Amino acid sequence: MFKLKKSLWLFLCAVCITGMMSCGDDEEPVTPTLYEKLGGTALVADPANPGQMIETGRLGLRSVVDSTIFVIVGEGKITQYFTPLLTEVGAGNTTGLAALSKSLTDFFCVGTGAKNFTYAGKNMKDAHDPAKNPRMALKSDNGDMDIFIQSVVTGAQQNNVPANLIGEVGVILESLRADVVQR
Amino acid sequence: MKTSHLKKGLLWTGVTTLVLFVVLVVHLILVLKPKVYDNNHMQLVKVDFPENIDTTERSLMLSKVKSMQGVKTVNFYSEQNALVAMYDNTIQNNEKVMATIKSVVTSPAVLFKPSAEMLASGCPIKNKDSYSYKFSMFIKNVFY
Numbered sequence: 001m002f003k004l005k006k007s008l009w010l011f012l013c014a015v016c017i018t019g020m021m022s023c024g025d026d027e028e029p030v031t032p033t034l035y036e037k038l039g040g041t042a043l044v045a046d047p048a049n050p051g052q053m054i055e056t057g058r059l060g061l062r063s064v065v066d067s068t069i070f071v072i073v074g075e076g077k078i079t080q081y082f083t084p085l086l087t088e089v090g091a092g093n094t095t096g097l098a099a100l101s102k103s104l105t106d107f108f109c110v111g112t113g114a115k116n117f118t119y120a121g122k123n124m125k126d127a128h129d130p131a132k133n134p135r136m137a138l139k140s141d142n143g144d145m146d147i148f149i150q151s152v153v154t155g156a157q158q159n160n161v162p163a164n165l166i167g168e169v170g171v172i173l174e175s176l177r178a179d180v181v182q183r
Numbered sequence: 184m185k186t187s188h189l190k191k192g193l194l195w196t197g198v199t200t201l202v203l204f205v206v207l208v209v210h211l212i213l214v215l216k217p218k219v220y221d222n223n224h225m226q227l228v229k230v231d232f233p234e235n236i237d238t239t240e241r242s243l244m245l246s247k248v249k250s251m252q253g254v255k256t257v258n259f260y261s262e263q264n265a266l267v268a269m270y271d272n273t274i275q276n277n278e279k280v281m282a283t284i285k286s287v288v289t290s291p292a293v294l295f296k297p298s299a300e301m302l303a304s305g306c307p308i309k310n311k312d313s314y315s316y317k318f319s320m321f322i323k324n325v326f327y
Contacts, residue, residue, distance in 0.1 A: 048222050062221055066269070067256075073227055074260040074267040083297045085227050088277050095272060097227050098220040105221065 033113025034168050035061075038161070041116065057114060060159065062105040064169075067155030068148075069097065069104075077147045081137050111172050124179035139183035149173050208322060215323040225255070226272040228280050229295035232264045236290045244287045251275060251283060265295075 032040075039056030046054040054062075072082055085096050109117040126132040128140060140148075149170060156166045236244070241259055244266070248257045253274030259266050268280055277294055284292050 046221070048225075054221070066222065066225070070227070070256055070258065070267060070269060073229060074258055074263065074265065076260070076263045076265070086229055086295055086297055088226060088228070089272065093272070094217070094220060094223050095226050097225050097269075098222045101222050101225065102220040 034165065034172075035109065035112040035114040037165055037168075038112065041114075055114070055116065057112070058105065058109055058117065060161065061108045061112070062101065063159045064152065064156045064161060065101055065104045065108065067158045068152045069100065069155075071151045071154045071158075072148070075147075075151070078140075078144050078151075081140065081144070083137070108169075108172075112169070124176050125182075128180045128182060140181055141183040142177075142181050145177055145181050211319055211322040212326050215319060215327065217327055224272045226270055226275075226277075228268050228270065228277050230266045230268075230281065230284055231293045231295055232266070232288070232290055233293065234290045235264065236288055240288050240290075244284055247283050247287055248280060251280070254280075 035057045038060045042056045043053040044056050044059060046052045046059065048062075069082065069085070072078055073085065082100075085100065087096065089095050103119075103121045106117050106119045107121065110119045121127060122133055128136055130136045130138055152169065152173060153166055156169065161169075245257055245259055248254060248266070248268055251270070253271035255269045255271070257266065257268040266284065270280065281292065281294055
């Protein structure tokens with residue numbers, strides 16, 4: 001029979017007891033990102049591109065973005081910034097709406113914690129400065145920013161985004177106010 | 184001696200011009216690469232109604248426009264007295280949407296078209312008659 005020294009047995013017992021005690025420790029809960037709460041990386045069929053898949057989180061954000069632009073154009077309160085979108089382009093050509101939708105969707109995806117997308121547009125300060133961004137008709141003020149945020153809320157509600165998640169998106173938008181409002 | 188200097192000068196000028204031309208072509212190839220977006224062909228249209236339209240006509244108009252192939256979203260904004268629709272521009276165009284609206288609504292309907300001033304205050308418009316535009320499109324058609 002294999003005999004161990006008493007001290008070695010005591011050591012092995014101490015290791016086992018310590019190991020069993022640490023097994024019960026709770027790990028730090030991982031808080032899901034806003035992107036994950038909005039659907040995350042689960043792939044679904046892309047209704048805009050038959051045959052292609054899209055992350056659920058991105059699809060949700062894109063729907064909100066498109067609805068927001070729609071509300072802005074329809075309500076007409078800040079259309080002075082979006083008028084070129086109503087220029088009809090030739091059949092089959094890429095529209096300004098498509099470009100703006102992608103840019104905003106990428107921005108929201110990155111801002112809400114998505115890992116598989118990058119935002120390649122201008123920073124918010126330059127993007128809203130007409131001197132640095134020819135697509136920006138004029139500088140915006142706090143009233144325009146409030147209307148934009150309300151339009152995003154309306155767009156999100158139209159897409160059945162839960163109120164608490166809309167609130168989280170609102171916090172992200174508010175954090176940009178200092179850069180966006182330049183008048 | 185003078186002739187050889189002249190020849191050298193012409194040679195260097197030619198080489199420099201050629202190098203700059205190649206740089207220009209490469210730059211155009213890179214910047215004119217067609218971009219692919221999620222909603223490549225989504226187009227917006229806005230139609231204003233100077234006079235109020237009755238509820239029945241409005242409902243019928245919205246229903247008919249929504250049922251057009253390629254139309255994704257349509258809504259009527261009462262405060263603006265305007266209809267806004269989003270459609271796929273490979274399937275529909277503004278004229279067809281207007282024709283559908285006019286087949287239902289008796290009140291005047293005006294298609295919103297941004298004025299040149301509105302467009303000039305936004306994205307810069309390229310002069311399609313310029314040589315630079317034509318050369319750019321030539322490069323684009325060759326490589327894409």
